[in-house]
Amino acid sequence: MTTVPPPSPQRDEIIPGLTREQCHAARLARDARFDGRFFTGVLSTGIYCRPVCPARAPHEHNVQYFRFAAAAEQHGLRPCLRCRPELAPAQCGDLPPLVAQVLARIERGELAEHSLGALAAQAGITERTLRRQFEQHLGASPKQVEQTRRLLLAKRLLTETRLPITDVAFAAGFASIRRFNDAWQQAYGMTPGALRKQEGDAQQETPQSSLQLHLPYRPPFDARAMLAFYRLRAIPGLERVDEHGYERRHRVGDQEGVVRIEPVEGERLRLTVRDLPPGALPDILYRVRRMWDLDADMGxxxxxxxxxxxxxxxxxxxxxVRLPGGWDEYEVMLRAIVGQQVSVKGAITIMGRLVARTLAQFGTAQLPTPAQLCELNLDGIGMPGSRIRTLQGLASALASGALTLATARDEQLLALPGIGPWTVAYWRLRCxxxxxxxxxxxxxxxxxxxxxxxxxxxxxxxxxxxxxxxxxxxxxxxxxxxxxxxxxxxxxxxxxxxxxxx
The missing domain is CATH 1.10.1670 (Endonuclease Iii, domain 2)
Incomplete structure (x- = not known):
């Protein structure tokens, strides 16, 4: 196996942490440790690949390396059908915090519903500054990043599921089937239906109300440790962990369904989504990848x-062993507050009571929303009054809009009664x-x-x-x-x- 050379101070990095020599050696070795850390653009064929691509390695003089798929597509390249760049783990650890924050929101599908200006304003920078920083650090514009996200998700759905093409378009974030067809044809030179015919054998037979996707990761990955962590902390009435996987109830608007994650062979997880609208998929994918820490570079x-x-x-x-996370920032904060100075078993018992009381008082089996928590009867729930006031103070700040957890600063959180440095640090870690x-x-x-x-x-x-x-x-x-x-x-x-x- 080809050995990837160590960094050399005499050679310039073309990608953070990687020189051209290292990228060249990694792709020749098809080294999975570098999957997602860069993409190989083959200028002679007009495609870009993962470093693990099984195709014959191109000559180095025909190659250009890109850190992100969006940069390769902005350069006019299209994704390889063999190695499927849409399956590569993400790599965002070296980005400036504000760029990483906005990129995460784009990956979550938020740019399909909000303007770039709104995302920039919430990050505390101007839209012009955001565009400049994306070009500098990602090699692509925010618009290109969003377009690549949509196209690569659509490619996965066309390849791995039997969703109707119209549902694929809306699940990926396109406003209409016409816009989807135009973008697809312009980017890949074929119709979505043509790709589906090529990849027809790979599509899975699943019930009409569900879909399955595979989520790869860079090894090593201790799936047993992850399941053990979630088994001990499963909230009664909301989550369940068996010997094969983890599942939870999830609500999107008035529609409730189930999300299940199972480790399978081939360095990947299998995600099954049942009874939820296709448009919720980008957000679910984001949550699962972060919760299971799938994009970590453990090497x-x-x-x-x-x-x-x-x-x-x-x-x-x-x-x-990785960094087990939570379903979202709000749930993790509730867990952190409830878990102050009590055992894990005691905290989970109280979390289950929150779900049960929300069902009894509001008719939905879920953790209470901030507005519901402000009204929820917490008498006799098993917490001291000071901790109840902490929960209600958090709920009030969130419900009023005075606090947004996704962008909260430490000093804002510490200003809330009953929240100290341990709670903030633990919350940031688990999120x-x-x-x-x-x-x-x-x-x-x-x-x-x-x-x-x-x-x-x-x-x-x-x-x-x-x-x-x-x-x-x-x-x-x-x-x-x-x-x-x-x-x-x-x-x-x-x-x-x-x-x-x-």
Whole structure:
């Protein structure tokens, strides 16, 4: 197998963290660690590929490398039908926070409903500045990013499902079938129906009310650890975890359905969506990818964190442990507040009571919306009055529009009664909003780093400083080790070396 050379200070990076020599070696090796980190544009054929493409490797003088699929399509290239660039894991970790924030909202499908100016204003920048930053950091305009998102999602639906082409168009975010056909023909030089005929054998037989998609990830990925995490925290009446997968009820408007995620062979998850409108698919895909941390580059993260002997030990024992997230920012905040100073089992019991009381009072089996939470009867629910006031204060701020969690600053959250640094850090970590979020006052982390004794917060902070910007992953690894094998954290390094000796 071709060896990918290490970075060299003498060579200029053409993509953040990668030189042309590294990209060349990675595509020749078809190295899955680089899947999604760049795309190979083949100028002689007019297509672009993933570095894992099984097709014959083109000559280097015919190749141009792109960080994002949208940049390749803006260059006039079309996606390869063999390696399917729409399946590549995303790579946004090196983007400026504001660009990453707006890009995430575009990937969620929000630009199909809101103007670019509105997204820019909510991010606190002008539309002109946003366009300039997209061109600088993504190599494509926001309009091209949105167009590529729509076309690649439509391509997946045409290839993997039997959805009618009209439903495919609306699910991808096109306002009409005519606009979809025009954009598709212009980008790919064929009709949507022609692609469906080519890929007909790959389409799955599923019930009419459901669809299935496969969501690839970069290995390693510890699916067992993810399912164990969600099994312990499944909210009664809302979520269920069995030996094969995770599912939850999800409501879109007045329509309620089920979302199910199952690990399957081939370094991917299978997503099944039942009884929900196709237009909800971009938002569901965004939620699932973030919740299951599918776009993490564990090679880069592990290389950095593995320089610490303790984390290297954990990585060696569980190499695929990721950062389990939540369904959305609001649900994670409710979990964080309810979970203050109580066991996981106790917190989940209370969350289940919230679902049950919402059903009884409002007729829907879901967590209460902020407006519902303001009215919900919480007497005798199992929380102290101070924590109830914290929930109601959060609900009031959200319902009035004074606070938006997706764009909330730490100082805004800390100004709410009953919300402190631990809650904010834990919330950011579980939302996937900050890979460096680290709740240093967490008791389990204090004991993990203190060899079983409670390490002072200041010492925890100092100890974790070299792990930046991946401290959230370090926290996840430490929590996992404490739940699975705490003795590993107190085992001297020389004993670990002896165990590895033949």
């Amino acid at each position: 880069r993260i592990g290389e950095h964190l593995g320089q610490d002997s303790l984390l290297a030990r954990i990585q060696g024992r569980w190499p695929g 996937g909003l900050d890979t460096d979020a680290f709740p240093a006052s967490d008791l389990v982390l204090q004991k993990a780093l203190g060899g079983g004794d409670k390490l002072p917060v200041k010492e925890v902070t100092v100890r974790s400083a070299p792990w930046q910007p991946w401290r959230a992953y370090a926290a996840s690894w430490l929590w996992h080790a404490m739940s699975e094998q705490p003795a590993l954290l107190t085992q001297p390094d020389n004993e670990q070396d002896e165990e590895k000796s033949p």
